[in-house]
Amino acid sequence: MLLTPEVLAILVLNLLFGLFGAVAFLLSLKIFLKWDADATTPLQYTLEKQSFLAATIIKYIFSVKVPLFAFFVFTLDKISGVITGAMCAAGVVDATQSGMYLIALKIINLYLFASWLKLHSIDMSDKNQPYTKLKFGLFLLFFLSLLLELVLDFRMFGGIEIDKMVSCCGSIYSSSSTSALSTLFKIDNALLLSLFYGNYFLILLFFFLKKKYLFGMLNTLFLPLSLVSLILFFGTYIYELPSHHCPFCFLQADYYYVGYFIYLSLFLGTFHGMMIGFMPKVENGYKISLLFNSLYVILLTLYVLFYYFKNGVLL
Amino acid sequence: MRSRINLYIVEYAINSLLRQKYKTLFIGLVLTLLIFLLSSVFFITNSMKHELQATVDALPEITVQKIKAGRHDEIDVDVIDAILELNGVESAVARVWGYYYFQNAGVNFTLVGIDEYEEQYKKSFVAAASKLDFTKPSMLVGEGVKRVMDANYYKEYFNFIKPDGSLKRVDIGGVFKAETELESNDIILMSKESVREIFDMKENKATDIVVRVANFNEVATIASKIKLLYPDTRVITKDDLKISYQNIFDYKSGIFLALFTTALFAFFIIIYDRASGLSSEQKREIGILKAIGWRVDDVLREKFYEGFVVSLLAYVVGITLALAFVYIFHAPFLREIFSGYSQLKTSFALPFVLDMQTLALLFFLTVPLYIAAIIIPSWRSATLEADEVIR
Amino acid sequence: MIRLVDVVKKYEVNQSQSVVALDGINLEIKKGEVVVLRGSSGSGKSTILSLIAALSKPTSGEVVVGDERISKLPDSFASDFRRNTIGFVFQKYNLIHTLSVEENIILPLVPINLDAKEIKVKLERVLGMFHIAHKAKQLVKNLSGGEQQRVAIARANINNPQIILADEPTANLDAKLSLSFVEIVKELKAEGKTIVIATHDPLFFGLDVVDREIEISQGKLL
Ligand SMILES: Nc1ncnc2c1ncn2[C@@H]1O[C@H](COP(=O)(O)OP(=O)(O)O)[C@@H](O)[C@H]1O
Ligand SMILES: [Mg+2]
Numbered sequence: 001m002l003l004t005p006e007v008l009a010i011l012v013l014n015l016l017f018g019l020f021g022a023v024a025f026l027l028s029l030k031i032f033l034k035w036d037a038d039a040t041t042p043l044q045y046t047l048e049k050q051s052f053l054a055a056t057i058i059k060y061i062f063s064v065k066v067p068l069f070a071f072f073v074f075t076l077d078k079i080s081g082v083i084t085g086a087m088c089a090a091g092v093v094d095a096t097q098s099g100m101y102l103i104a105l106k107i108i109n110l111y112l113f114a115s116w117l118k119l120h121s122i123d124m125s126d127k128n129q130p131y132t133k134l135k136f137g138l139f140l141l142f143f144l145s146l147l148l149e150l151v152l153d154f155r156m157f158g159g160i161e162i163d164k165m166v167s168c169c170g171s172i173y174s175s176s177s178t179s180a181l182s183t184l185f186k187i188d189n190a191l192l193l194s195l196f197y198g199n200y201f202l203i204l205l206f207f208f209l210k211k212k213y214l215f216g217m218l219n220t221l222f223l224p225l226s227l228v229s230l231i232l233f234f235g236t237y238i239y240e241l242p243s244h245h246c247p248f249c250f251l252q253a254d255y256y257y258v259g260y261f262i263y264l265s266l267f268l269g270t271f272h273g274m275m276i277g278f279m280p281k282v283e284n285g286y287k288i289s290l291l292f293n294s295l296y297v298i299l300l301t302l303y304v305l306f307y308y309f310k311n312g313v314l315l
Numbered sequence: 316m317r318s319r320i321n322l323y324i325v326e327y328a329i330n331s332l333l334r335q336k337y338k339t340l341f342i343g344l345v346l347t348l349l350i351f352l353l354s355s356v357f358f359i360t361n362s363m364k365h366e367l368q369a370t371v372d373a374l375p376e377i378t379v380q381k382i383k384a385g386r387h388d389e390i391d392v393d394v395i396d397a398i399l400e401l402n403g404v405e406s407a408v409a410r411v412w413g414y415y416y417f418q419n420a421g422v423n424f425t426l427v428g429i430d431e432y433e434e435q436y437k438k439s440f441v442a443a444a445s446k447l448d449f450t451k452p453s454m455l456v457g458e459g460v461k462r463v464m465d466a467n468y469y470k471e472y473f474n475f476i477k478p479d480g481s482l483k484r485v486d487i488g489g490v491f492k493a494e495t496e497l498e499s500n501d502i503i504l505m506s507k508e509s510v511r512e513i514f515d516m517k518e519n520k521a522t523d524i525v526v527r528v529a530n531f532n533e534v535a536t537i538a539s540k541i542k543l544l545y546p547d548t549r550v551i552t553k554d555d556l557k558i559s560y561q562n563i564f565d566y567k568s569g570i571f572l573a574l575f576t577t578a579l580f581a582f583f584i585i586i587y588d589r590a591s592g593l594s595s596e597q598k599r600e601i602g603i604l605k606a607i608g609w610r611v612d613d614v615l616r617e618k619f620y621e622g623f624v625v626s627l628l629a630y631v632v633g634i635t636l637a638l639a640f641v642y643i644f645h646a647p648f649l650r651e652i653f654s655g656y657s658q659l660k661t662s663f664a665l666p667f668v669l670d671m672q673t674l675a676l677l678f679f680l681t682v683p684l685y686i687a688a689i690i691i692p693s694w695r696s697a698t699l700e701a702d703e704v705i706r
Numbered sequence: 707m708i709r710l711v712d713v714v715k716k717y718e719v720n721q722s723q724s725v726v727a728l729d730g731i732n733l734e735i736k737k738g739e740v741v742v743l744r745g746s747s748g749s750g751k752s753t754i755l756s757l758i759a760a761l762s763k764p765t766s767g768e769v770v771v772g773d774e775r776i777s778k779l780p781d782s783f784a785s786d787f788r789r790n791t792i793g794f795v796f797q798k799y800n801l802i803h804t805l806s807v808e809e810n811i812i813l814p815l816v817p818i819n820l821d822a823k824e825i826k827v828k829l830e831r832v833l834g835m836f837h838i839a840h841k842a843k844q845l846v847k848n849l850s851g852g853e854q855q856r857v858a859i860a861r862a863n864i865n866n867p868q869i870i871l872a873d874e875p876t877a878n879l880d881a882k883l884s885l886s887f888v889e890i891v892k893e894l895k896a897e898g899k900t901i902v903i904a905t906h907d908p909l910f911f912g913l914d915v916v917d918r919e920i921e922i923s924q925g926k927l928l
Contacts, residue, residue, distance in 0.1 A: 005357065005676055005680075006672075006676055008573070008576070009676055009679045009680045010679075012576060012579065012680070012684070013679060013683060013684075016683070016684065016687050020687060020690065037778075038778075040763060040764060040765055040766060040777075042718060045763070048780070048781070049698040052611050052612075052615070052694060052697065052698060052781075053690075053691070053694045053698075056615060056690055056693075056694055057690060060686065060687065060690060064683045064686075067679075068679065071675055071676075071679060074672060074675070078672065124780075124782060125782075127778075127779060127780065127783055129780050321816075321817065321819045322819075323815070323816040323817075323819060324816055324817060327816055330805070330809075334804045599800070600802055602800075603800045603801075603802060603813075604813065605761075605785070606759070606761055606788070606794060606796070606800065607788070607789065607794070607813055607814040607861065608785050608786070608788045608789025608790075608814045608817070608865075609785060609814075609816075609817050610781060610782045610785040610786075610817065611781050611782075611785075612781075612782065613785075613816075613817040616817075700762070701761050701762075702756040702761040702762040706752065706797075
């Protein structure tokens with residue numbers, strides 16, 4: 001068990017999320033089962049009022065979770081100073097069995113909550129509130145996902161042993177290691193890059209053609225492709241080291257916190273893209289999506305180009 | 316249009332806070348106190364960590380101790396020669412030091428022996444070595460020690476009691492200053508010969524051996540080689556020390572925090588209770604707002620703006636007060652809890668350390684908690700029946 | 707303009723008891739009409755006004771204003787409707803006493819984040835129209851009853867709504883001030899507004915400006 005003030009802060013907030021989330025869950029369940037937009041019964045009026053509470057709680061959890069995610073990575077970085085062998089957050093994530101899944105789950109949950117809020121705002125701007133049952137039904141599932149994340153959080157911090165030797169990110173993110181990620185390194189760079197840029201140009205194409213489903217699908221595909229190519233290829237140019245593949249180190253001050261910018265633009269770009277494809281009645285957002293996706297692509301490409309101009313070779 | 320921050324609602328929220336002076340003041344004060352205490356604790360531990368880290372940084376890369384029957388024992392001085400043989404070792408020095416308990420004052424001094432013509436393993440000792448008179452039993456004392464001795468009327472010299480009960484008189488030759496006060500506060504510097512005499516240590520023995528390594532990357536390799544040569548030793552690298560210091564501090568503030576969590580929940584309840592208790596005047600006001608076209612969401616928004624204003628203000632004020640308390644007034648009372656050196660009742664200044672991470676930590680421990688506490692009361696008031704006000 | 711169809715409103719007093727405040731109301735009010743709802747205390751006048759203003763929802767039946775079925779609107783739409791279409795002059799004025807006249811009048815505009823300039827234009831229009839510009843900066847609690855009512859009317863008109871609802875407007879006024887309220891009604895009628903006045907004050911009975919009087923008793927129209 002590792003009880004630093006940072007960890008305790010995260011756990012206390014998790015407890016709050018759990019408690020308030022449970023309240024929202026119960027309300028959602030009631031609304032999901034009993035909502036009847038046509039009824040003029042006292043029950044329906046009560047449900048209408050309670051739907052505000054549930055939505056407010058979900059909004060609250062999301063708006064705290066976003067900065068808390070950055071703080072979480074920050075904390076892992078700091079803990080890495082305490083754990084023998086770990087040099088940055090990646091080592092800490094590796095120190096527990098569930099670490100990598102936890103990070104993935106956290107990202108998925110952010111997407112889920114953000115899309116819930118999007119659906120909520122679409123619902124609220126319609127006189128008939130057509131998606132009320134749907135959105136609270138969805139939250140029933142999202143809450144379970146949140147609960148899983150909270151449990152994993154507790155297990156992760158409970159499971160870190162300070163004295164245990166762990167790998168540094170250099171060995172996790174390399175082809176020779178045995179960690180779950182290493183299979184990824186078998187992918188050929190040329191193939192990966194053609195997929196990455198190909199995907200981007202298709203997004204660009206369907207931006208002009210305004211085909212919303214394809215645009216949304218492509219954005220969904222773009223997210224994992226971007227993350228993989230970031231770890232395998234672009235990351236090495238940010239660090240200017242062929243063997244340094246860590247997706248966390250560039251969040252540190254040494255790299256001017258560029259990681260936050262990279263991840264934020266990827267998130268904003270793909271999220272808005274997905275919303276266009278999968279949410280009812282979303283027409284605008286094409287521009288925001290394309291803008292941030294392009295920023296992401298351009299920024300990473302620039303890292304490669306600058307390296308090439310400076311050194312005359314590629315890594 | 317509605318999703319933008321609405322300054323008119325912010326203005327209304329501030330106005331509303333001012334109109335409920337006493338309630339606002341009460342909640343504000345409780346919150347400020349909480350943030351003040353919390354940030355004081357963090358500032359103190361951060362500074363002490365920083366200070367200790369600086370001390371550790373000044374240490375040699377490797378320390379070799381002899382272990383006998385599981386306990387730290389005196390080590391043979393000839394071990395040095397074998398260590399110096401190893402590739403990559405720059406220097407190895409035998410240290411002679413120990414704790415001396417001064418019963419009259421109930422405090423521990425740290426006695427450290429130095430040699431005139433030896434390479435000093437700490438920078439601060441170089442100046443001290445030239446100042447210390449090696450021709451007779453003489454010593455340089457840290458400021459904390461000086462104060463204790465003065466208080467006990469040892470102005471010129473001090474009598475150490477040797478293990479056999481006889482006295483050893485040593486003159487006070489001056490005050491010893493190091494880079495950090497924490498480091499030099501309880502230290503007494505004298506010749507190795509005198510220290511050996513006071514602790515009844517043989518000529519060919521030392522407390523431990525410190526090793527300097529030319530290349531930082533070789534520390535681990537050399538440490539394991541020494542361990543192979545002398546299996547009866549404990550070889551500690553600087554990194555080990557750093558980590559254990561960090562652990563001690565995180566552990567201490569962790570315990571404090573665990574206690575604090577209880578306080579946080581008490582605070583949560585207080586806020587919840589305060590925010591729930593709406594006067595009939597306030598209920599009427601919300602009814603009016605809804606009756607003239609405010610949405611439930613607008614009322615909720617107004618309530619949250621109120622919460623933000625109060626909690627951010629308390630955050631800034633609490634932190635500012637804590638900065639003053641810790642770095643200007645040297646944190647009376649609180650520091651004693653955290654300083655392991657409190658037996659030596661002397662004060663030392665804390666170096667100023669303030670980083671983003673601590674500020675973020677303080678934020679996450681207070682503001683979201685406060686906002687959470689007002690969610691349900693705010694929702695209750697926002698969904699009050701508006702048509703009551705028309706009766 | 708305003709249509710109530712088979713409107714029933716029940717209030718649940720507790721689990722077993724409920725009060726029928728309105729019992730099958732059918733009513734239509736045309737655009738630009740000035741209507742007086744008369745009836746004794748407790749007959750259901752205020753309840754009708756609150757239904758028209760979307761402040762409460764009927765237990766059954768429908769309330770239609772313009773072509774909006776307001777009895778079916780969710781909160782955010784009901785609020786927007788109330789702000790844009792309805793000006794409500796409450797019986798007790800419902801001003802916030804610790805705010806100034808100005809601040810009270812612009813209260814309906816606060817959530818919609820207008821330009822400061824736009825707000826100023828709207829404010830000055832109603833301050834002039836209801837003759838309270840000279841008191842604009844004063845706290846409401848220092849105003850007389852008649853002045854408070856003018857502030858309440860100014861607030862109801864800040865968005866230049868099509869419908870004005872007034873609940874017992876003369877209950878707290880002396881005879882002279884009551885007459886000046888009738889003058890205000892005339893002015894508003896001249897602007898083409900639809901006006902509904904709920905009252906049991908005989909002053910309004912048989913007035914020229916009133917197009918129609920509707921009698922209500924025990925939740926039913928007579
Ligand atoms: N919130 C309420 N709970 C229970 N009964 C109510 C409520 N509001 C109004 N009533 C009842 O509904 C009836 C009509 O009230 P109201 O419309 O205020 O009458 P009026 O305005 O004509 O005096 C009255 O009998 C009153 O007691
Ligand atoms: Mg009435």
